[in-house]
Amino acid sequence: MRNAAMIKGRAIACALGEDLDAVVRGAREMRPRIAELPLSLAGLEEVRPYYLLSRRDPGSLSAAPETFFYEVLFDTVARALADASLRAADLRDLAIFFGSTAIDIPVYEHAYEETLRETSRPAAMVSSGYGRIADEVAGRFGIRGPAYTFTTACTSSANALLYAAAMIAAGRIPRALVIGYDLFSHLGFYGFEALRLIATDGYRPFDRRRSGIIMGEGCGAVVLEADDGGDAGAVLCGGANRVDAYNVTTHALEGGAIAQVMRDALADAGVDAGAVTAIKAHGTGSENNDRMEGNGMVRVFGDALPPFTVLKPLIGHTVGASGVVELILFTACLQRGFCPPTLGFEEADEALMLRPVTEPRPLSRGIFLLNYFGFGGNCTALVVAVRG
Amino acid sequence: MFIHAVSRFVTPPVAHPRVLKEILKGYTDTPFRRVNTFILLALIGAHRCVQGRTPSGNASVYLTTENGNLGDTNNVLDQLYRQRSLPMPFSFINTMSNTAPFYVAQSLNVLGRNLSISGRGLSFERGLELARLDFDPGPVEEALIGAVDEVPPGSEAPHPAVEGSFWIYVRKVRNGALGEVADVRSFPDREALAAWCAERPILPRGRGMLACGAAVPDEEKTDWQRRTGLALFDYVADYGPFDTVTAYGVTKFLETSPPASLLHINRNGQGRYVALVLHRY
């Protein structure tokens, strides 16, 4: 297996909490926290579920968004840097890899609304630039390495991880800070509603009664360094990205591109499909995702499909942040001895007949495949070795 | 990473995406719908770049951008906050900037990696850096690398007067190339770049040129010229600064220069630097 980048420090903020032990406990005990948010801005009387950050007060979603945005981000990054025990000199040459779907939309849309209220004419405004957030992190922590921002929808921070690990493996940089971050935005919430993608009847990926996606907020930060070859920790040892050109919103149902990206990732890591211990599926809970991902997995693994699970019913679909957030949640659970279950799954979809892990299952060491897919046909798969 | 084709498309903001759609018809028969200004700019640049060639089905697409989609983001915010309606689905989908490299990949049937990359003030350089990593030691053998930004709709001065789409088609194979991306290097500050410049001559005097990005002040430009002893290739003055001006300069050099080498120096607002070294055969 290829030597690559090991996780030296990590921190998370999600609906299950911010303290990693508490988050893992929440996953083991299957206690999700789901808020209900009104669709009133579009004149609709219904509500829709949403996994808000544990520190959020659902009643004050629009209060001081810029302050809140950077508070959560800086706090999560500070905890990850502390967890990695980096010295000031290590910070200086740290490279930043940032991935997000909405980038600064939660801040920008609020400013837009305020301007509209004051001037009552359509505001011609400019976002502060996709690269700004990574630069704000650099400025706050005195980081002077290069900063890369990835905006590939729901694979954004998975691609940030892929490139950070590849750069470390190639010896181009000594260490990297990888961040996945997406907060609630009206644009995203109402946009998913306009696409009729939001589940109204519980979150049940791969279940025959699935009714869609529930979005969630998340911030995850990891510090990666060259693998020390020791016998502990979690190591990113390969991955791949490719595009499924079938359609801008949906992947081809037969799962060809999905299968190819999984194979490419395993080849990059130098691992045979038979060596995979378990899979973290993307599992958004949309019919298209579950069918194409299920078909893709069967193409690669045939009858020997390893156990697979979906984390989203625990913390919501954290869109662009899911790359880093789900990596942290998944590896933290494994390092505490179990594979987290797919909450909400009861009955298999007849077209697939695939059953994910439904109870916390004893599992710790091994080689794991992590899938991420997104709009724009984006497909990313990562291979992670957990050594305990 | 050898450069096999280059394209430049620069235009004052157009009144309606329809105008760009007409221009695009000059490069491809593929019909496009539900696409916006940002996507159309990307398509024009990419299709223009590969005119008369057939890239490999495994080629990758790296789209670099400072601001990504602006027009449809404003449309969706207007639908939400002013019209108090659900957004139009395709306006919402197109707020995600990776829809642009998606349509490039779909229409050219290039199904390798597909990324939208930014770095404030240094987006094009960051894209080149990641693409180089994918070429060596990575598995990618062919790619389209572009820089695309639109002028925000309805904006007034001092916003830039032009928008554009600039692309290079790169391959691992040298045969038939017109040039090469020889180096991309990041530096934490000006001193580190100066030390690198002092180590040895980066480019031979006489055939070497120096260009500086829009964020490098004039007095600093003079200093780099003195340190490197290279003749200045100035492109920023053509249209003034705009979001994709670095890619404009690089593609202009590749399209118009006689055989020569270029050292391109750029910085961001925090004083971090990137140097590019390109050869035009």
Added chain:
Amino acid sequence: MKGSLDNALKTDLKRLIIDACDLDAEAVDIDDDGPLFGRGSQLGLDSIDALQISIAVQKYGVKITDSKQMRRVMASINTFADFIRPE
């Protein structure tokens, strides 16, 4: 008057579809009875087009709530016009 008998309404609907779905067509090109959705249909529209139209059509004061209803209502220009104005 039933919507399918009102040519002005039907022309408006055709223009709305052309605009919402960014089609390279004129209202006169669209047949009142021909299917609109699916490969091989006259416009080749897909499910996201249907969502796009369902939001654009809100200006007529109608709401289409589920995708099955959407497919039925938008089977053709005539069925669509009758849904907007049943009598």
